[in-house]
Amino acid sequence: MATFPEREPVEDIGLDETIKKLTPERIEKTILKVLNEESAARLKVYVNTCVHCGLCSNACHFYNSHDGDVKYAPVSKVKDTLWEMIRKKGRVDGEFIRKASRIAFTECNVCRRCSMYCPFGIDLAYLILTVRRICHLLGVVPQYLQDTVNSHAATLNQMWVKPDEWIDTLQWQEEEQLDEVVGARIPLDREGAEIMYSVIGPEPKFLPQLIGHMDQIMTVAGMSWTVPSLDGWDNSNMAMYSGDFEIMARVERKHYDKALELKVKKIVMGECGHAFRGAAYDGPKWLGWLRPPVPLIHAVEFYYDLIHSGRLKIVKKYEEPITLQDPCNIVRGKGLGNKLRYIMNATCSDFRDVEPRFEHNYCCCAGGGVINCGPPWKTTRVNGNRVKAEQFRATEAKVIVTPCHNCHSGIEDIVSNYKLDMHVKFFCEILVECIEIPESLKV
Amino acid sequence: MGEQQNWDWEVGERLVTDLAEWKKAFSDVYDEVVSPDGEKMGAIVKGEEGLTCCVNGSAWEQTYEKVYSVKFSPDNRLTAITMADDEWTTVVDGAPWEQTYEYVWNLRFAGRGGAIAVQTKGDDGYGICLDGKAWEAGFLQIRDYVLSPDGRRAACSVQTKELAEGDIFGFLEGGWSVAVDGKPWDRNFLNVWGLAFSADGAKVAAEVRLESTVYSIAVDGKPWDASYGCVWEPCFDPKNGQVLAPVKIESGWILACDGKDLWGRSFGQLWRPVFSPDGSRTAAIVSPSFGRWTMAVEGQAWNATFGDAVTDPVFSPDGRRLAAIVKDKNRWTIGVDGAAWGETFDMVWRPVFTPNAKRVLAKVERNGKFALALDGRVVSGEYDGLYDPVIGPEGDRVLVKALDGGKFYRRVLRLGDL
Numbered sequence: 001m002a003t004f005p006e007r008e009p010v011e012d013i014g015l016d017e018t019i020k021k022l023t024p025e026r027i028e029k030t031i032l033k034v035l036n037e038e039s040a041a042r043l044k045v046y047v048n049t050c051v052h053c054g055l056c057s058n059a060c061h062f063y064n065s066h067d068g069d070v071k072y073a074p075v076s077k078v079k080d081t082l083w084e085m086i087r088k089k090g091r092v093d094g095e096f097i098r099k100a101s102r103i104a105f106t107e108c109n110v111c112r113r114c115s116m117y118c119p120f121g122i123d124l125a126y127l128i129l130t131v132r133r134i135c136h137l138l139g140v141v142p143q144y145l146q147d148t149v150n151s152h153a154a155t156l157n158q159m160w161v162k163p164d165e166w167i168d169t170l171q172w173q174e175e176e177q178l179d180e181v182v183g184a185r186i187p188l189d190r191e192g193a194e195i196m197y198s199v200i201g202p203e204p205k206f207l208p209q210l211i212g213h214m215d216q217i218m219t220v221a222g223m224s225w226t227v228p229s230l231d232g233w234d235n236s237n238m239a240m241y242s243g244d245f246e247i248m249a250r251v252e253r254k255h256y257d258k259a260l261e262l263k264v265k266k267i268v269m270g271e272c273g274h275a276f277r278g279a280a281y282d283g284p285k286w287l288g289w290l291r292p293p294v295p296l297i298h299a300v301e302f303y304y305d306l307i308h309s310g311r312l313k314i315v316k317k318y319e320e321p322i323t324l325q326d327p328c329n330i331v332r333g334k335g336l337g338n339k340l341r342y343i344m345n346a347t348c349s350d351f352r353d354v355e356p357r358f359e360h361n362y363c364c365c366a367g368g369g370v371i372n373c374g375p376p377w378k379t380t381r382v383n384g385n386r387v388k389a390e391q392f393r394a395t396e397a398k399v400i401v402t403p404c405h406n407c408h409s410g411i412e413d414i415v416s417n418y419k420l421d422m423h424v425k426f427f428c429e430i431l432v433e434c435i436e437i438p439e440s441l442k443v
Numbered sequence: 444m445g446e447q448q449n450w451d452w453e454v455g456e457r458l459v460t461d462l463a464e465w466k467k468a469f470s471d472v473y474d475e476v477v478s479p480d481g482e483k484m485g486a487i488v489k490g491e492e493g494l495t496c497c498v499n500g501s502a503w504e505q506t507y508e509k510v511y512s513v514k515f516s517p518d519n520r521l522t523a524i525t526m527a528d529d530e531w532t533t534v535v536d537g538a539p540w541e542q543t544y545e546y547v548w549n550l551r552f553a554g555r556g557g558a559i560a561v562q563t564k565g566d567d568g569y570g571i572c573l574d575g576k577a578w579e580a581g582f583l584q585i586r587d588y589v590l591s592p593d594g595r596r597a598a599c600s601v602q603t604k605e606l607a608e609g610d611i612f613g614f615l616e617g618g619w620s621v622a623v624d625g626k627p628w629d630r631n632f633l634n635v636w637g638l639a640f641s642a643d644g645a646k647v648a649a650e651v652r653l654e655s656t657v658y659s660i661a662v663d664g665k666p667w668d669a670s671y672g673c674v675w676e677p678c679f680d681p682k683n684g685q686v687l688a689p690v691k692i693e694s695g696w697i698l699a700c701d702g703k704d705l706w707g708r709s710f711g712q713l714w715r716p717v718f719s720p721d722g723s724r725t726a727a728i729v730s731p732s733f734g735r736w737t738m739a740v741e742g743q744a745w746n747a748t749f750g751d752a753v754t755d756p757v758f759s760p761d762g763r764r765l766a767a768i769v770k771d772k773n774r775w776t777i778g779v780d781g782a783a784w785g786e787t788f789d790m791v792w793r794p795v796f797t798p799n800a801k802r803v804l805a806k807v808e809r810n811g812k813f814a815l816a817l818d819g820r821v822v823s824g825e826y827d828g829l830y831d832p833v834i835g836p837e838g839d840r841v842l843v844k845a846l847d848g849g850k851f852y853r854r855v856l857r858l859g860d861l
Contacts, residue, residue: 014611037693137656146611153634153652154602154619155586162584164546164564171509185473188511192790192808229512230549231587246656246673250636260754263790288712290734293752295773 004069007102012376014143015101019094022138027097030137031090039130046122047086050075056124059117061362062107065386072384074114074124077103081131101140104131106377107384109368110241111328116359125368129243136243144374148238151201153247156254157234158201167229169204173212177219182441184219186211189262190226196264196294197227198255200236200272200405210270213428217303220435221311225268232258235269236405237278241369245286252283259294266295268302271426273327273404274367276334298330300403303431304339307346313436317349322430323397324354325411326361327404335359343427344401347434352395362388364402366410381410382417389418403427448836450480456854460484460499463849469497474511477830478519481844481853485521487513496523496534503537512550518557524550533561533572540575547572554594562588562599570625571597578625585622587636591644598623598647600635621649621664628664635661637676641684648677648686660688660699669702675714682722689713689727698727698742706742713739715754719762726765728753738767738778745781753778755793759800766794766803777805777819784819791816792831797858798838806832815843815861822861834858 035043057063057073066072071080081100085092092100110125118124135141141149151160170186177184187193197218203210218225227233232254239247259267269275276298284292297305306312324344331337337358344351354361365385370377388411392400400415400422402408412424459482465472471489478485488497493506496513498521509526516522520536530543533550546564553560560573568581571588578597588599604618617631621638633652640647651661658674659666669690677688680700690699695709698716705725712730719725729739735748738756751770758765769778774787777794792806806829807816813829814821828846835842841861843854 017612139655143609143611147609147614150611150614154614155584162569163562163586164548167511167548168546171511183471187474190474244655246658249673260752263792265789288730288733288736289752290750293770 002068004066004071007071008379010102010106010376010380012142012373014141014146015098018138018140019098022094022097022140024091024093027092027094027138028090031085031092031134034130034134034137035086035090038133042126043130046127047083049120050078050118050122051120053119055119056114056117056122059114061109061113061365061387062384064362065384065388072107074108077108078124078127082127085131085134097135097138097140100131101135101142104128104135105142105145105242106370106373106380109328109363109365109370111363111368112332113328113360113363116332129241132241133243133245141242142373142377144376145238145242145369145372148372149242149244149247152237152239152251153244156231156251158236158238159205161201161204161234163230166204166233169208170211170227170229173208173215176209177212177215179443181216181219181437182443184215186215187226188229191261192263193226194224194265195226196259196262196267197225197270198233198235198267199270200275201234202236202405203270210426210428213426213432214270214299216432217306217312217428217435220437220441221306223311226262226264228258228262230258235267235279236272236275237283238274238369238372240278240282241274241372248278248283249286252279253287255279255283256289256293264294266297267292268297269299271299271403271405271408271428273329273333274369274406277329280334298334298336298403300330300336300340300343300427303343303427307343312431314346314434315436316434318347318399318430318434319349320399321350321352321395321397322348322399322401323352323392323395324401325364325404325407326354326358327402327407328361328363328367330404331361332359340403343431347430350397352397354391354395356391362391364388364404364407364410365414367404367406371406371410378413382413385410385414386418389414389420392420392422393418398422400424401427401430447480447833450835450842451482451853452835452837452840452842452855454840454855454857456852459851459853461850462846465497465500468500469502472497474513475828475846476513476515476521477844477851478515478521479517479831479833480519481830481833481842483515483519483521484851485513485515487511487523496521496537503534505534505537505539512548514550514552516552516557516559517555520557522550522552522559524548524561531563533559533575535559540572542572542575542577544572549588551588551590552594553590554592556594558590558594560588560590560594560597569601571599573597578622580625582622582627587638589638589640589647591640592642593644596624596640596644598638598640600638600649601627603627603631615655621647621661623647628661630661630664632661639676639678641679642681643684646679646684648679648688650674650676650688658690660686660690660702662686667699667702669699671699678716678718680722680725681718681720687716687725689716696729698725706739708742710739710744712736715756717756717758719758720760721762724758724762726756726758728756728767736769738765738781740765745778747778747781747783749778749783757794757796759796760798761800764796764800766796768793768805775807777803777816779803784816786816786819786821788816795832795834797834798836802858804832804834804841813845815841817858817861823856 062072469488531547570578584602673691696713710729790808812825815823826845830844
């Protein structure tokens with residue numbers, strides 16, 4: 001029987017310092033509150049249904065990347081955290097909470113691949129999110145993730161972006177695009193536009209050119225669109241992953257309030273998977289909406305509509321060998337795999353698909369808030385996804401398209417660590433190279 | 444809305460301006476807006492010298508490198524935020540405010556006097572400039588702000604303590620407060636949101652976060668004795684100055700008044716409480732069951748519920764009736780006193796009651812064209828653009844501000860003819 005190394009110690013004040021303030025009474029009370037009042041029937045069904053068969057193991061990129069180390073099997077992660085809390089009726093100590101927090105936040109991307117391998121379809125990610133909820137209520141959350149959630153709370157965006165910085169970035173990107181395309185204006189707060197475009201906080205902070213690309217795409221496609229100048233523009237939501245559902249709900253409510261106020265027919269969001277999950281499912285559900293009050297469309301679906309309808313004409317194809325990542329929250333979660341391949345094939349002459357693919361594709365290992373746990377946990381994250389590197393290497397592609405910010409950043413780390421000699425791009429970067437700019441719009 | 448009785452309420456139609464003429468004079472015309480009285484159309488225009496604003500075809504003298512946030516004030520003055528030589532300011536009817544800033548945003552109006560306010564970033568930090576007068580002290584950061592009903596005061600959520608990157612423990616000590624006319628409350632909180640002034644402008648209430656998982660409502664810096672798992676925006680009772688806010692307790696969401704359960708019942712969700720004009724009745728948007736939305740008046744929910752959303756509740760002037768925008772199966776309409784209009788639309792705007800409360804008017808959109816609907820029936824022609832309708836002070840006429848074939852018309856119609 002193979003033996004596997006113990007986990008390496010990792011310092012994180014979000015776990016190490018916070019457990020010092022816990023008391024047995026507080027831990028017990030918090031766990032029982034979540035188990036009995038917040039989770040209730042759904043949790044009981046899952047716990048009572050699981051037959052401990054372990055078939056979920058081979059679904060997990062952590063398990064596979066660690067050569068079958070059982071401690072990374074999804075069922076083990078639940079067994080070592082939630083089951084123990086249930087078995088002991090909440091009477092666990094601070095050290096246990098630290099370990100549970102480490103497992104729940106840094107060794108599971110809540111990607112839901114394991115649910116497909118479970119004979120009963122148990123949503124193991126939900127069980128891990130329940131652990132995270134308990135950890136949040138106890139204040140034991142990795143430092144960098146908590147800091148991101150603090151930004152959501154204070155600024156209603158993920159990156160502490162100040163209001164003037166946001167508008168200034170939009171105006172700067174508009175200026176850049178006006179040099180490229182006639183009329184490439186980014187309309188701020190235009191009431192009654194067809195589309196409200198929303199992005200995630202890292203775009204104005206680190207990747208403003210993506211906003212510029214969307215400006216160009218909207219202009220060439222002749223869309224009626226607007227961007228909010230005030231809070232509500234950020235659709236991302238790390239509070240969903242830290243277990244702070246109250247802040248999660250506040251962020252989502254602001255996003256939809258803004259869309260309702262602007263009287264748009266739909267929201268198109270940039271290329272981000274977790275943001276789609278938060279805005280389409282988890283946020284609305286907590287707030288009481290069965291579905292978003294304003295229809296929400298991920299960028300991949302929007303690009304598909306534009307290309308398929310002929311609103312955007314593809315006049316040139318991207319020639320380098322190219323592959324892609326299926327972001328879990330839009331492919332496994334929403335079923336956009338076919339549309340994603342449609343737009344890849346429409347724009348790329350040498351598209352090399354991955355195996356496994358679609359909903360069976362591996363997670364990037366960055367999503368689910370894992371990359372937001374920051375530098376202390378980068379090694380855990382990168383070592384936990386060797387299978388992803390092997391998968392990409394097999395395609396012999398030179399470029400990887402990742403229509404998700406977490407996938408993008410996480411896969412850049414995979415590419416670097418496993419020396420894949422590949423570049424990582426968002427789809428909009430490919431699209432703006434391939435579309436026809438009509439003569440009337442040429443500067 | 445200024446002095447509506449002084450507006451032209453003569454029945455008839457006038458061509459106010461023809462945008463085709465503007466487009467001959469300027470290379471670009473965008474962000475068109477219309478004055479509340481319908482006498483003026485304004486827009487940002489681009490000429491050879493740069494960007495500026497134009498009203499009824501006449502451009503302001505000064506041009507700028509950047510112009511945005513162009514709006515008419517309630518008393519019909521065209522206002523915009525502009526930048527020239529890297530200095531930002533506010534321009535009202537072509538006259539710039541004296542003070543300039545590194546950046547200016549979030550232009551707002553309030554009060555019958557037509558108060559104008561913006562948020563600013565200057566050398567000494569962030570603040571508010573109200574009618575050209577800036578707050579004395581700058582803050583590290585500011586977020587949302589509100590103006591008092593008379594437009595004389597401003598309150599804003601402000602960051603009062605520097606927070607190093609990643610300082611999760613410093614965050615828990617609280618570094619946010621509310622500044623009223625530039626002076627922060629004595630107490631800090633983890634977070635502050637949802638500010639509201641009392642009707643007389645003397646008090647300010649806000650949602651506050653006391654601990655990571657503990658929320659409450661603070662009035663003039665003092666939190667309620669009660670705390671909750673979550674809260675939404677508070678508002679003041681115009682009648683007695685009491686503070687109401689939706690708060691989350693174990694059984695769901697309730698409407699709390701100064702920390703006490705006002706209606707004696709909970710809902711799956713509850714937000715946006717509103718008062719009748721005389722303050723005698725209270726209503727709020729509620730979710731009586733998961734995925735269903737409606738209005739509750741004095742705690743009693745309408746029987747009709749809607750699957751997508753309910754927004755913009757409006758009491759009639761006499762407080763007896765209530766209307767709101769409702770949405771079901773991705774179709775919009777108006778709900779009045781518990782019953783939705785039979786017709787549905789691609790979009791509807793905030794409903795307006797006649798002064799006698801008998802009729803409800805709303806702007807609606809269908810197939811990309813705009814019209815007016817009265818009591819559920821489309822009663823106007825279809826226009827390319829339509830701005831908020833205004834019912835005259837006598838209640839017998841409606842001002843229709845419409846864009847048709849690139850021409851902006853001001854029409855006054857008899858309500859009885861619709």
